[in-house]
Amino acid sequence: MSKRISIHGQWSSRLMFILAATGAAVGLGNIWKFPYLTGENGGGAFVLVYLLCIGLITIPIMMAEVLIGRRGRQSPVNSLQTLAIEAGASTQWRLLGWAGMLAGLVILSYYSVIAGWILAYLMRMVTGVFVRVTAEGASSIFTQLVTDPERLLAWHTIFMVMTIKVVSRGIRNGLEKVVKILVPMLFFLLLVLVVHAARYGDLDQAVDYLFHSDFSKLTPAAVWTAMGHAFFTLSLGMGAMVAYGSYLPNGVSIAKASIVVAVLDTLVALLAGLAVFPVVFANNLAAGDGPGLVFQTLPIAFGQMPGGVFFGSLFFLLLVFAAWTSAIALIEPLVAWLVENREIERIRASIWTGIVAWLLGVVTILSFSNWSFSFNFIGVPKRHGLFDVLDILTSSIILPLGGLFMALFVGWVMVRESVEDELGGLPGVGFKLWYFVIRYVVPAAMVLVFLQVIGVL
Ligand code: TRP
Numbered sequence: 001m002s003k004r005i006s007i008h009g010q011w012s013s014r015l016m017f018i019l020a021a022t023g024a025a026v027g028l029g030n031i032w033k034f035p036y037l038t039g040e041n042g043g044g045a046f047v048l049v050y051l052l053c054i055g056l057i058t059i060p061i062m063m064a065e066v067l068i069g070r071r072g073r074q075s076p077v078n079s080l081q082t083l084a085i086e087a088g089a090s091t092q093w094r095l096l097g098w099a100g101m102l103a104g105l106v107i108l109s110y111y112s113v114i115a116g117w118i119l120a121y122l123m124r125m126v127t128g129v130f131v132r133v134t135a136e137g138a139s140s141i142f143t144q145l146v147t148d149p150e151r152l153l154a155w156h157t158i159f160m161v162m163t164i165k166v167v168s169r170g171i172r173n174g175l176e177k178v179v180k181i182l183v184p185m186l187f188f189l190l191l192v193l194v195v196h197a198a199r200y201g202d203l204d205q206a207v208d209y210l211f212h213s214d215f216s217k218l219t220p221a222a223v224w225t226a227m228g229h230a231f232f233t234l235s236l237g238m239g240a241m242v243a244y245g246s247y248l249p250n251g252v253s254i255a256k257a258s259i260v261v262a263v264l265d266t267l268v269a270l271l272a273g274l275a276v277f278p279v280v281f282a283n284n285l286a287a288g289d290g291p292g293l294v295f296q297t298l299p300i301a302f303g304q305m306p307g308g309v310f311f312g313s314l315f316f317l318l319l320v321f322a323a324w325t326s327a328i329a330l331i332e333p334l335v336a337w338l339v340e341n342r343e344i345e346r347i348r349a350s351i352w353t354g355i356v357a358w359l360l361g362v363v364t365i366l367s368f369s370n371w372s373f374s375f376n377f378i379g380v381p382k383r384h385g386l387f388d389v390l391d392i393l394t395s396s397i398i399l400p401l402g403g404l405f406m407a408l409f410v411g412w413v414m415v416r417e418s419v420e421d422e423l424g425g426l427p428g429v430g431f432k433l434w435y436f437v438i439r440y441v442v443p444a445a446m447v448l449v450f451l452q453v454i455g456v457l
Pocket of ligand 1: 025028030107234240326
């Protein structure tokens with residue numbers, strides 16, 4: 001069968017795909033969320049489960065998503081539909097693409113708000129607001145910011161404009177140009193911060209905290225959180241990697257590229273832990289502070305250390321880069337779909353998508369000040385606010401479910417020859433092993449974890 005081509009263009013090389021996909025994967029999830037989730041869930045054992053989920057469940061699914069994209073060469077909705085038709089299956093599989101696009105909007109709506117906090121913090125760091133700040137001082141700066149809708153709105157708007165600007169310029173002139181610079185810079189900044197943390201912070205305690213597994217602290221809910229995070233951090237379960245895969249040149253090994261991206265992403269999360277925790281521990285602060293870890297605990301720590309203004313500013317700059325290269329991937333599937341099905345130009349598609357995500361973000365902003373509330377999820381008392389509802393809805397429910405269905409689609413629906421053809425680079429046993437994992441191991445493992453969480457097992 002002749003290969004399809006994408007109307008949106010292609011990555012100019014394998015490296016560009018790797019940079020773009022790594023940019024999508026490395027985000028607030030790695031640098032903001034992973035350290036605080038680890039802190040909330042007791043450290044080492046959580047990290048171990050997360051690593052297991054990455055290796056066993058999400059890397060195979062990443063390959064599956066990229067493969068769907070490259071075979072279909074369209075937005076996730078249309079790729080799924082085309083491949084389903086090819087396999088004689090129901091066209092309703094496109095709903096999986098729809099769920100993903102909606103999840104992207106929802107994630108972007110709160111992602112952009114947090115990115116707004118980060119921009120605001122970058123300003124404060126640079127201007128030395130946190131120098132020798134006390135715990136009360138840091139917490140009041142944080143509270144003042146998150147309960148000030150006007151200020152948040154301004155930053156949220158700026159971030160959304162940054163995102164739309166890149167996406168509207170397309171694959172080669174927009175996405176590639178940005179990731180080519182930001183992703184290498186991101187790694188460089190992170191290394192500088194880890195070296196600094198190792199010199200001035202308590203590295204031993206941080207390493208012990210991250211890698212010493214105490215299974216008594218591991219609840220079933222924590223296992224589910226770790227698995228959900230494995231999907232979130234690799235940007236899986238919602239079609240983003242399908243979209244990026246649809247621009248992948250033929251002949252590039254999907255297996256190798258996916259593994260490189262997953263390893264880089266995991267490395268960033270662990271390095272982020274090694275940049276954050278030594279600084280936190282050296283100042284006798286607590287690791288279990290939740291989302292405030294990076295916004296309340298860390299500024300205190302930077303405020304007390306030599307060169308704190310400089311390194312603190314680098315840290316928030318790093319977060320801006322990470323958030324930006326992810327935000328563009330969050331709306332790319334929807335923009336691609338609008339261009340394909342509504343036949344509008346990319347620029348208009350990007351603006352419309354941005355407006356909708358912006359409006360949703362406004363709701364999140366208001367939820368911090370005017371509409372806060374508390375709720376429980378599978379026995380874990382959660383913090384409050386719409387933000388948590390959106391976070392749980394996406395990372396704990398939609399992404400794992402979406403990922404499971406992607407695996408089922410590739411394993412049980414798609415024509416086996418197409419699958420094998422796309423993974424051409426895999427030696428015989430490699431393909432059989434991966435196919436077995438996608439068909440049996442991934443679904444079984446996910447169902448087992450789920451049964452355990454709801455208390456059936
Ligand atoms: N992986 C991103 C992070 O770690 C978050 C994310 C989830 C994402 N799904 C995505 C980013 C889809 C881009 C596209 O922060």
